[in-house]
Every structure is written in structure tokens, then in C-alpha cells.
Amino acid sequence: MVQRSFTRTLAAVAAGALALAACGDSSDESSDETVADAGDDNASATTAASGGGDADEEAGEAETLTVWTYYVTGGQIDALEAQNDLFAETHPNVTIEHVQLPFDQLASRLLAGVSTGDGPDIVFDNVVVDFPTLAASGALLDLTPYWDGYADADQFPDSAVWRNDEGIYNVMSYTNLLAMFYNADVLNELGIEPPSTIEELETAMAAVRDAGEVTPLAMSGVASPEGAWLFMPLLLSTGMNYCSLEEPAVEEALSTLGRWVDEEYLPREAATWDQADSWQAFAAGDVAFGLNGNWNLGEVDGLSFEVGTTQYPANGSGDSVVFPGGEGIGVGAFTDNADLAWEYIESAWMSADASLINFQASGQIPTRGDLADAPELTENELVAPFVEAASSTANWPGSENTAAMQNAMGQAVSSVISGSASPADAASRVVSDINSEIEAGGGSC
Amino acid sequence: MSAASTSPSSASLQPVPSRAGRGRRWSALTQAPWGYLVPAVAVLGALSIYPLIQLVRMALSDVGPTTVVGPWEFTGLTNLKDVWNDRLFRESFRATAYFTVVLLIIDLVIGYIAAAMLSSTSSRAASLTLRVMVFVWALPPLVSGSVWKFLLAGNGLVNEILGLVGIGPVDWLSSPDLALLSVSLVAAWASLPFSILIIHGGMLALPRDVLEAAQLDGAGFLKASRFVILPLMKPTLTVLTVLIILYAFRSFDFVYVMTLGGPGTETTTLPYLAYDTAFKTFEFGTAAAIAVISMLVIVVVSIPYVISVRREAAL
Incomplete structure (x- = not known):
């Protein structure tokens, strides 16, 4: 089945x-x-x-x-x-x-x-x-x-x-697509099952932190669309997208990130990590979980530890949803x-x-x-997991200002991870900025 | 007196008599020396003045990705007003000012002390040190910035060393309290050799008899500096100060390499903000307005430099 x-x-x-x-x-x-x-096998090889x-x-x-x-x-x-x-x-x-x-x-x-x-x-x-x-x-x-x-x-x-x-x-x-890589050696040693929800992830990260051997999580939190892309699944899971942002929900999602830093699940320097930096941290073997994309799969064979993958954990009772x-x-x-x-x-x-x-x-x-x-x-x-993620994706905003919207969200993410802004302030600012961009640039999600 | 009759070089530029046309051209040139300025003016116009005019035009127009080619709609001071009222612009202005102050303190104070030490050491040691400094100064910021990014990373060499004495790790580039200072210090490290070279050169030009007289009168380093060296070097230090400020207002490369303006927008300086606005969100008109305001600040700061240069030229 x-x-x-x-x-x-x-x-x-x-x-x-x-x-x-x-x-x-x-x-x-x-x-x-x-x-x-799926049964259609009429694909031509190299096409004329x-x-x-x-x-x-x-x-x-x-x-x-x-x-x-x-x-x-x-x-x-x-x-x-x-x-x-x-x-x-x-x-x-x-x-x-x-x-x-x-x-x-x-x-x-x-x-x-x-x-x-x-x-x-x-x-x-x-x-x-x-x-x-x-x-x-x-x-x-x-x-x-x-x-x-x-x-x-x-x-x-x-x-x-x-x-x-x-x-x-x-x-x-x-x-x-995005999913979660994990260091199977670390998880096996600690008896942790790959998490499927944010709640399970936090429990797992707490166990990893308490073991004290490796960093629980690596993800990009840079002040750019990359940081926004990694963060947005926390909101997409709840049915929210750029065009329907509500400040309390954004604040709650940003608070989750802030909590991860405070609980030492996520290093503060993730605030300046792009996806390549984040992957390097995971690939070095010093991190238990890494949120990243399938384009890194080609490098997994060269790693010195066993790697597993699972979908980006779902937030709350919703499904795992990512941007394609x-x-x-x-x-x-x-x-x-x-x-x-x-x-x-x-x-x-x-x-x-x-x-x-x-x-x-x-x-x-x-x-x-x-x-x-x-x-x-x-x-x-x-x-x-990446293929499964493809079955549950969200629509990108088609606004002419989509780059500015994603940039604003990336800045909010980076601010919260670094501690330069509280989740409440960052949420208030980013929702206001993004709504202004939608108003100016038109489009929908 | 005409230029033709007074210029020592005019004799050698006399035309060959048998070639009347060339003769007239040479004669025109020698009688109107401004003709020699034409190439320089043309290059300056093409590479500096025309882009500046375009920049100002862009700042006064609505220019986005779809309108960058074709006629630009004139919007007056709208972009400048929007930028001036923008929170991020004000934060970036403050970050640039902070960056500038750090550079001024490091480059002038440490630069002066280092130059004084070099002046008092043997010429061989001084020469070797200056060569090393020139190497540091000549390093492309993208290279030195990348090296410092690795050194200051959470598991970088700096934190490893601090860890040996039980300190850290320190979030040099991701802490909102330290990131701007870290980038500023790296930029200061890169520009310090230039300052030392300038100050050292100024010290070498000081009259030896005055310095020896101060020494005979019992003036130590501090007194000699305060009452003799610094007053004599005021023109050099003024020019250097202006150059450091100009350098600080072009503070893009180290920010780009080390932090991308983050964490959040903590290290977003004015040039980085202009870059981000133009090439990430494609709001070219707004970015041009940021650049124009930065340029105006630089023009104001440059006035003492221009006056200083004119005074020196008049001496």
C-alpha cells in the first residue's frame, strides 16, 4: 500500500x-x-x-x-x-x-x-x-x-x-523542493525517530541538544529570499501565504524561530547563512537536522555519515507545505x-x-x-520525501514586487534569529511591508 | 603675453613651414592650450559626468524593471522624499556613520602610532613592514573579506583561539551588537596600511631640525606629537580624514562578502542598501535616490579636501 x-x-x-x-x-x-x-511511456529521448x-x-x-x-x-x-x-x-x-x-x-x-x-x-x-x-x-x-x-x-x-x-x-x-535531511547515525545513537511535525522536531532537537555532541539544526536564515523560502513552510502549513498574512500568525511562526535560537537548537549565526552555508554545516557532520533542498542529494554519497530525509515538518495540525x-x-x-x-x-x-x-x-x-x-x-x-513534497506545494505570489516581498520576509527572519528584533516587532513590520508591496505591485497568490 | 611666445615648449612645437595645414593646427593648439584638455574632458564627460547626469535623472523618475529601457516618467522629488522618510534608509545612514567613525578612529589613531613607530625604527625593518602592509592593502576586498568571514565564523579560528582560554564562542557576524563593529574593524584593517603609508610619508617630510629641537627640549612622544608633529601634519591629516570618510561611504564590498547586510539589516550601509534596492528588488529610481543623497553627503565632506588641495597648490 x-x-x-x-x-x-x-x-x-x-x-x-x-x-x-x-x-x-x-x-x-x-x-x-x-x-x-504514469503509465504513458511515450517520452522521446533526445528530441529532434x-x-x-x-x-x-x-x-x-x-x-x-x-x-x-x-x-x-x-x-x-x-x-x-x-x-x-x-x-x-x-x-x-x-x-x-x-x-x-x-x-x-x-x-x-x-x-x-x-x-x-x-x-x-x-x-x-x-x-x-x-x-x-x-x-x-x-x-x-x-x-x-x-x-x-x-x-x-x-x-x-x-x-x-x-x-x-x-x-x-x-x-x-x-x-x-525543501525537505529535512538528518544525520541517521546521530538519530540512531540517540534513539530518535525522524520527526514529521514541528512539535516532534522540537522534542528531537531538545534530545540532541541535551546529548551535547552535535548542533540540533542548520537552516538558512539570511536576510534575503533564501531565508524567507526556508521559513515560509511554517506559515504555509497553517494555510497562510504572502497574500494572506495575518500578524498574529506571523508573530507565532517567528517566535518559533526565536525559541529555537534561545533553546540552542539553531545557531545564531544561521542569521547570515545562505543555503550553501547551511548545507556545509550539515555536511560537516556536526548537525543532526538540516532543512535544505534536493539539489544537495548529489553530494550525499560523499558524506562520512549516513543520511536520511523526511518531509519539512508540518506546523500544527496542517500538512507539510512548501514552495516549489x-x-x-x-x-x-x-x-x-x-x-x-x-x-x-x-x-x-x-x-x-x-x-x-x-x-x-x-x-x-x-x-x-x-x-x-x-x-x-x-x-x-x-x-x-522531496517527491511527496511536490504533491503539496503553495502558489508563489505573482506580483511584480514578489522579490521585494520575499526580501522583506528574509530580513524579518534574519532579525529574529539574530535577536535584533522581537518576533512581535518583526511580524508587525514585515506584514506592513508586504501588504504595501502587494498593493503597489498587484498580483495574487 | 601669449602662450606661444612664453611657453618653453612652444619652440619645439613649431610647425614644418612647408606644411601649411599642419602648421595652422599646431599654431591653434599652441595658442589655445585648452585644446590639450579635450581628450581628458571627453573621457571625464563620458565616464563620470554623463553617468552622474543619468543617475540624477533616474533619481527623479519612476524607473523599475519594466521601464528601465525607454522613456522615464519624471516624478520630481518623490523618490528622494520616499527615501528620506524610509526607516531602512535612516538605519542605513546610521550604520554608515558608525562605520565611518570606526574607520576614522582606527585609521587615524593606530595609523599615527604605527607610522611613528616605523619612523623611529631602522630603515630596513620599516621598509619590510611597509611592503607587507602594501600587500594587505592591495588584497581585493572580496578575498580578504572571505578570509575574515571564515575566521570569524562560529567555528572559525578566532573562536577556536578564544575557546582555548574559555571564552566564547562569540557571534561576531550574527550578533546585532557585534556584526557592524566586526565588519567595520575588518574594513579598517584593510584600509589601515594606506593610512600608515600616508602618515609615514608626511612624517618623513617634516623638518628634522624642528623635531631634533623638540627632542633637545625634552619633549617626549606625546608632547612632540601634540605641539610639533600634529600641527605640522595638519594638511596631510585633513586630506587623509576626508579620504577615509569617502572610503567609508563606499563601504559595500566587505558588507556584501561578510554579512549581506544582515543579520536583519544591522550591517546594511548606504551603498549596500542602494545595491539591494536596485539589483534585488529592481527599484532603480529609489536606488538612484539613495545614491544621490549619499553623493551629496560626500560632496559636502569633500569641500575641505578641495580647499586644502587649492591652498597647497597656491603655496
Whole structure:
């Protein structure tokens, strides 16, 4: 029964599960209706170009495609290189030039390129934060003609296709979700079961703290959207989102964080940790629990201790709910190789082979519906909680000011963890700031 | 008197008589030396004045991610008023002022003492020390900031050493009481060599006979400093003070590397706030307004520097 339930969940990975439902997206309402057929095994391998151009034609002419990412983890970069190799099999004369930019500079570099008519051929952007801005700025090419001609388009849920009123600007071949990693060696030694609720987590963390050997928890609390992303599940569990924040509930959730610091469950320096810092702390073996994303799964094999995963603990009596993440793949508006760029996206990222290569190297979960039953996913216990998380996600706010909203929440989180603001003050301030941003930027959740 | 008849270089610039056209051009240049300024003015205009004009235009307009390209809607002083009334701007202003004060104290006081010590040591030892300091000064802030971030981490070397004597661990970068001080001290550490070099250079230029006379009169380090050295070095120290303030108001790199403006917004200085506003939330008009206000502060502070330079030039 567990297996059947698990399979059903996997089947939902790409469709209903990935209810990204970017606000402002006309596909919001239908996103849950698009159900991937787990039994459908019609996925093409490396796809033929649908957007024009032909692999044989390209073979005779040397071309270069510039790809911008902010990838930093070894797994993501390994995956990208392996997927580039896959593309090279059909496009031997195309050179992929990978440009790594700092996470927080990629969007601004794209915007700067709008004024100079410059930019990459392909870009992997932080779609959940920057989509409204990038799509409206003219930095990305409208992919509607390519998507309409894409043979496998029906394999992807609407929520993996990011559009505004003008067109489609990002597609997602994989999704990233949050869950809880744990040091199984530590938990076994202390006789602790992996927690499924915040209450159980606090009991477990108290036991870890009392044992005095390792730090109970590592999570990002930096004053940026990263800190907000890690914190928001505490509110999402209670049915609250950016567009429906209520000060008492925000204060209570922030108080939980403050209590974790006061009880020495969470180090105060988490106030300046981004997700990479948080992962490094967990990976060093000195932490029992680590809230982080599935893109780190590719590095688990190299750790010196046994790792387990479980869903982000549910807050109160609600379910575990997280925001879906991952990068949106787009084509730069000023590329001279739009057709070839789309071929690259199709072949090296959206195809079934590419998606599996990506998953195996980095742990990033494919959005293709026909991979829901792939043994590579179903037989991996560490992946299961992330896949289950995909079945219970919240909608991102589609406001033009979503970045400012998430930034404000990150600042509140960091303030409370550091002790520079009380939960009450931080909650009052952040609710006011976010409501102002919603009012100014429009959109909904 | 014309420039052509008085300039010593004008003779060597006389045109070849047989080439009348070139001759006229040379003649025009020599008779109007401002012509030589054209390249410098062009470069200055393109790289400094034009961006400044654009910055001010942006500060007076509604510029967001969707309007950064194309015509900007003029909104007058709206952005400046909004920024001035913004809580975060005021906090950032205070953080920048704190940062500046720490830099001034460290760079001037420790810089003076260190320069005095260098001046009294053997030339070989002083030379070696100065070389090491130049190396520290030349380190890119992104590199030295990253190193300090690791050193000051919860399990970093500094806390490890403190732990040996039973202290800590100290939340150097995540405590609201210490984070700004920590970043300020690191920035001061990076700029200290520059201050020492400037002050040391000023000390070397002091008249030896005056210093020897003070010594013969029994003046120790403190008295000599108060009544002889500091008064003589006032122009140098004035210029250095202004440069330190300018440096502090550009305090972005160490904040970016070490704390990203956090915890909360404790280490958000004005330049970091402008960066955050422009490139994280894409409110370019607001960010430009922050930059313009910062620039005005710098202009006010720079006035003594300009006056000082003019006085020295007039001597």
C-alpha cells in the first residue's frame, strides 16, 4: 500500500504536484487538472528540433551557445556537463559556453543587457522570484512558438510553463523542493525517530541538544529570499501565504524561530547563512537536522555519515507545505541562435534522457510526467520525501514586487534569529511591508 | 603675453613651414592650450559626468524593471522624499556613520602610532613592514573579506583561539551588537596600511631640525606629537580624514562578502542598501535616490579636501 501510494505520488510529480501556479499565469486554474499519466511511456529521448534548424545541418557549422547559470553545487554542475555531452552527441560542432554568475547578480545582469541589447543564448533564472520582472523587462524571448510546436509539451504540467499575458518565457525541466535531511547515525545513537511535525522536531532537537555532541539544526536564515523560502513552510502549513498574512500568525511562526535560537537548537549565526552555508554545516557532520533542498542529494554519497530525509515538518495540525523551486530555463531576447538555443533546451534539458541524467547527478526532480514511474526515482528512498513534497506545494505570489516581498520576509527572519528584533516587532513590520508591496505591485497568490 | 611666445615648449612645437595645414593646427593648439584638455574632458564627460547626469535623472523618475529601457516618467522629488522618510534608509545612514567613525578612529589613531613607530625604527625593518602592509592593502576586498568571514565564523579560528582560554564562542557576524563593529574593524584593517603609508610619508617630510629641537627640549612622544608633529601634519591629516570618510561611504564590498547586510539589516550601509534596492528588488529610481543623497553627503565632506588641495597648490 505504501508502494502504491508512493507511486501515485510520483505520478503527480510533474502535474498536480507541481502546482507552481505562478500568479498572473492564466494557466493557474487549470494547473491542477493536468494530470500526468504514469503509465504513458511515450517520452522521446533526445528530441529532434522543433523550432527550426536540423541537427545535421548544424553539424557542418561551428556554433557557440552561451549558457548563464548561478549553479554552485558540484551535483548541478556535473549534471549540466553531462547534459551538455548528451547535446554534443547530436550537435558535435556546437560549443556550450557555461557562464557562472553569482546567484544575486544573474537577474541584474540580464536587465542590464536589455539596455545594451546583449545577453546569453540560454539562461537559468530564479524563476520563482524574478519571473514577473524578467518577463516584463524584455530580457527573455517569447517561447510560445517553440512550445506550441514541441511534441512532448503534453508531458509537462502547466505549472512548469511560466507565462504572462504576453507569452511563455520560462520552462522548467526539473523542480527543487525543501525537505529535512538528518544525520541517521546521530538519530540512531540517540534513539530518535525522524520527526514529521514541528512539535516532534522540537522534542528531537531538545534530545540532541541535551546529548551535547552535535548542533540540533542548520537552516538558512539570511536576510534575503533564501531565508524567507526556508521559513515560509511554517506559515504555509497553517494555510497562510504572502497574500494572506495575518500578524498574529506571523508573530507565532517567528517566535518559533526565536525559541529555537534561545533553546540552542539553531545557531545564531544561521542569521547570515545562505543555503550553501547551511548545507556545509550539515555536511560537516556536526548537525543532526538540516532543512535544505534536493539539489544537495548529489553530494550525499560523499558524506562520512549516513543520511536520511523526511518531509519539512508540518506546523500544527496542517500538512507539510512548501514552495516549489527550481530554475526556469529561458532564451535570451538578444540571441542570434534562438532556434539552436531551443534545440538545446529540448534535447539537453526537457528530454527524458536529459531529465534522468540531471536527476542522477544532482537530485533535481524531473517535471516530465512520463518519468513518474522511472525506477531511478521510485527506488531512491532519499528522494521520496522531496517527491511527496511536490504533491503539496503553495502558489508563489505573482506580483511584480514578489522579490521585494520575499526580501522583506528574509530580513524579518534574519532579525529574529539574530535577536535584533522581537518576533512581535518583526511580524508587525514585515506584514506592513508586504501588504504595501502587494498593493503597489498587484498580483495574487 | 601669449602662450606661444612664453611657453618653453612652444619652440619645439613649431610647425614644418612647408606644411601649411599642419602648421595652422599646431599654431591653434599652441595658442589655445585648452585644446590639450579635450581628450581628458571627453573621457571625464563620458565616464563620470554623463553617468552622474543619468543617475540624477533616474533619481527623479519612476524607473523599475519594466521601464528601465525607454522613456522615464519624471516624478520630481518623490523618490528622494520616499527615501528620506524610509526607516531602512535612516538605519542605513546610521550604520554608515558608525562605520565611518570606526574607520576614522582606527585609521587615524593606530595609523599615527604605527607610522611613528616605523619612523623611529631602522630603515630596513620599516621598509619590510611597509611592503607587507602594501600587500594587505592591495588584497581585493572580496578575498580578504572571505578570509575574515571564515575566521570569524562560529567555528572559525578566532573562536577556536578564544575557546582555548574559555571564552566564547562569540557571534561576531550574527550578533546585532557585534556584526557592524566586526565588519567595520575588518574594513579598517584593510584600509589601515594606506593610512600608515600616508602618515609615514608626511612624517618623513617634516623638518628634522624642528623635531631634533623638540627632542633637545625634552619633549617626549606625546608632547612632540601634540605641539610639533600634529600641527605640522595638519594638511596631510585633513586630506587623509576626508579620504577615509569617502572610503567609508563606499563601504559595500566587505558588507556584501561578510554579512549581506544582515543579520536583519544591522550591517546594511548606504551603498549596500542602494545595491539591494536596485539589483534585488529592481527599484532603480529609489536606488538612484539613495545614491544621490549619499553623493551629496560626500560632496559636502569633500569641500575641505578641495580647499586644502587649492591652498597647497597656491603655496
